[in-house]
Amino acid sequence: MEEENELMQPTASYTEENIRHLSDMEHVRTRPGMYIGRLGDGSQAEDGIYVLMKEVIDNSIDEFKMGAGKRIDIQLEEGLRVSVRDYGRGIPLGSLVDAVSMLNTGGKYDTKAFKKSVGLNGVGAKAVNALSSRFVARSVRDGQMREAIFERGNLISDTTGPTQEENGTFIFFEPDNTLFLNYHFRPEFIETMLRNYTYLNTGLSIYYNGKRIVSRNGLEDLLNDNMTAPGLYPIVHLKGEDIEIAFTHTAQYGEEYYSFVNGQHTTQGGTHQSAFKEHLARTIKEFYGKNLEYQDIRNGLVAAIAINVIEPTFESQTKIKLGSLVMAPEKDSDGNPYPLSGISVNKFVGDFIKENVDNYLHKHPDVADVVLQKIQESEKERKAIAGVTKIARERAKKANLHNRKLRDCRIHLNDQKASKKDEENDPRLESSIFITEGDSASGSITKSRDVNTQAVFSLRGKPLNSFGLTKKVVYENEEFNLLQAALNIEDGLDGLRYNKVIVATDADVDGMHIRLLMITFFLQFFPDLIKKGHVYILQTPLFRVRNRKKGVYETIYCYSEEERLAAIEKLSPNPEITRFKGLGEISPDEFRNFIGKDMRLEQVSLRKTDAVGELLEFYMGKNTMERQNFIINNLVVEEDLIGNA
Template sequence: MNEENKITTAYTDDNIRHLSDMEHVRTRPGMYIGRLGDGSMPEDGIYVLLKEVIDNSIDEFKMNAGKRIEVDIDEELRVTVRDYGRGIPQGKLIEAVSVLNTGGKYDSKAFKKSVGLNGVGIKAVNALSSKFEVRSYRDGTVRTVKFERGMMKDDTTEDTQDENGTYVFFEPDDTLFKNYRFHTDFVETMLRNYTYLNTGLTIMFNGRRILSRNGLEDLLNDTMTTDGIYPIIHLKGEDIEIAFTHTNQYGEEYHSFVNGQHTTQGGTHQSAFKEHIAKTIKEFFNKNFEYTDIRNGLVAAIAVNVEEPMFESQTKIKLGSLTMSPDGVSVNKYVGDFIKTEVDNYLHKHADVAEVMLQKIQASEKERKEMAGVTKLARERAKKANLHNRKLRDCRIHFSDVKNERKEESSIFITEGDSASGSITKSRDVNTQAVFSLRGKPLNSYGLTKKIVYENEEFNLLQAALDIEDGLDSLRYNKVIVATDADVDGMHIRLLIITFFLQFFPDLIKKGHVYVLQTPLFRVRNRRSKIKNKKVLEDNKGTKGDFITRYCYSEEERLDAISTLGPDPEITRFKGLGEISPDEFRNFIGPDMRLEQVTLHKNDQVQKLLEYYMGKNTPERQNFIIDNLVIEEDRPEEEDIN
């Protein structure tokens, strides 16, 4: 290379920068709260901010200081949390909320088994909020400190007659959390989990009371969508609580917690539970059962309290601790000893429950053996197909890649037809987005046994692509996205895929991994020269091309776009995914893609829902269809949204 072509960037003292604690959080928010997001997903940052504040109040409750927490989120999306604990020591109030690595949790005398340990959480809330206020009520005085984007603006102390405790107000910074909003379902689930783990605690959420009297037993009763085949076994010990039952659903389902923190990705405590519950039951019956047969249909919850727990990230969703305390017994042994003693005793005392459990295990064993030949053939076929599988266009990063920082972004689109899968394949991010192409409408799997998963080539290849045959521990994609046309056939395919998951892998949906891709019904665009709206022109000043375009996902959005971009805009109606060019598709599967999460609520009875919608044409369903049938007159092409 010629000397004149070399470009050297100066590297001087001016390049060395020091960021304050608050500046560092704002510059690198992912290090502290995971992802930003807009609140449409339960792992989005605004819920992490709320959790970090509530964690501190929960720690007060755990130290027998304050049995009530009040949480309010107003219409302006501003949050207040008030507890009635001891109140943050007022002399260190500013440091406690604005200086990293500062907090009371380093002192094990004050907080024995706390969630918040790193002196980071509340500071991240402060730094990532446009407005933040904290008040400490202690013994007749209240100190109030106010911040804006991490910068202190006011500090006052005055007398008060209010009860001791801490008040926190924050407003997430909308320059970071774009178009955010709180979804009540996500917040309520978080708060209910806190009450399940802390019996005696009352949380008031926007004036509504949330509490639990029976701990993990309440959790299973509230979340199970299939009835247990025997009463929930609920056992408590020092620093450990478990609850479990068997259902007639396929697979296993676990809820795990550490110090009140919902560890959605499990960890050492959940692994210990899975190992020892199977081992104990096997030894009780003194039969050579397979662990998978023992755990098939198991729905369980475990909560442990650990001194100085180690989590795999600041978001604390997976426990990494090997011991119950720095100098204590291992997590595996502690959980194992408890289960061995208590579950064995329970089964000896409740012979009726043990008999039902035995019948369930034997039924699972019988079905597995009946499938053995089919399973072996299917695995061999899938192994060969994976070498040259045209159905799967894989990505480079997977959810099961433990140390990859982008593993949460890993997703797979399930599409139908070559044209749709072709558009997505050409538009996708090859690092994090895979595509699985269906040949046509998949089989209606309602009422069928798991044998069909291995006999049906598409189901077997889909199971292999997701790597969920033995449970979700090896799941390859964080988001399983159903991407079908927004017409009657597309809706039917969507239902058939979801039925398959509900029938054989319900935990995939219950753990929040299944989504439906929302794609636009219309494209509305107009020439810049025709647009009179000055704000629209200003907002699109940096965009290229003669046209300004709006993609519309509903009739309401279409009408709004017409009024914004008029007069006489050009309107295109997309009848299928294959009609959307790869260049345009990039707009719909990028970081801001619209996804609708498939969820199950505690009142959803899976088998009854599947029987009604996917079973034989019952008179009840026929009457429902007739009563709700809407016949629309033909309309001009650009107004047809069916």
């Protein structure tokens, strides 16, 4: 009856007063997710402050692509403010204010001025302007300068005059800290972004806080800088008009791809990456004239592709997945036909690979021999575990109907986009899975999680140390097999179900060991999961410090000894201190504070300089005595600070 009464309640009035018109800048500030995706605080590479930075740099890159300016200067001040100076043609002075404040205004609509641009929608710099507490745009053209200063999208100063500066554009912005709460730029994310720009634009020099970043060998440099396992043969590096590819095989499991469109890193791939995978495997198979399986051909492959497309279509404003099906529209802005008009991305990529990779393998029989040997080794291993694999898949399929290890969520990374609202703040990017130890910890998380985007996978004690084992163990070990099935990564990351794979263990010795065992598993069999930034460690509080004031507890959760001492000082005198020994001890009501919007995650990173093979060999190998001696020689006994507090 109550439900009926609720349904019969009168709806809110809807009159002319409800109709609002927002200015361009107001609209961006009201719906920021529509323009830059998530906001965030800079702790993750996909956070909005890096999108702001990229939007500004993209414009300078487009100048370089048009042959105007070979240098870009970038300064980061105190991790909070960014300035970008290029030496291109400079924004036309009469249009400077409109170009940085009026949506759907820009030079990229004219294909004579910008042929193969990333910035296409007349949105980028305007979004940066609207979402910055202070934004400065200065353009220099032939001895004349115009400078416009904005605050939160509102123009507060506009000056012109003569100057001795070189031609080009200067942009300064400071993200609005009322939108990007407690934000801070992380230099490692910025350096990765800038290196990607240089790989795709040989001849360009980027000076980041005075440090020169340059690439002389394009995608070959990218692979050399990112591979954590040595190539089995020299990197095959091939260039054509509007396309560049590079690849090699390594001894690691899985596949690893880097793809770009017009200099934009398409982290979620798209039509060009799919075509690359398909045609590279097909060309290699046809070259040998053998009945080879694509999965054997691609196992251990590390590859990159970059293409230039006229007027590309991306799946969202953040441009991380190419949706274009053709290389160019029928005609340019003057009505002249494009040479690549109507040619599909798939055909363009396929034709290039078929001709050039086939020619390369014929000209380099030594490389062809190594490639075939690697494929045959992968085939041999696959066939050797075929029986185990079949049984494990059937077991996983049955378990997925009611997987006792998995408490799933409703939204997954590989879901189809539900609606246009997803572009504003794509909930699929929030999908995550917590890998926990034991039933008590998983129970606490399960009761306090967001059932829409957070799944829980429960481990039974310590998982197997997989270092040095073959992929057979992934299928023989029930836990590993069910985890692989839950993540949907058996055939690569294309079907990955969760954007964040979060290892959530106790902050004790056993918990640390489980973390190491899980990271070893991913490094051994799915290294690309870590390289693509999907694996995280959940930071849970070590202490709760609280004090009752006026009948109400003021509580501070502390993640380190330093935070505990600061909390004791703040809540003195005589605060109550609780030491959390395990996740299972934390009540679901409290756990909500740690896995919600304030969740602390530490991303697991993987770089070439990490010397992964040597590290795993030492820490996870069979050299028990060597490790024991290392521990004894480096053991430090500290006072029990908690007891003396």
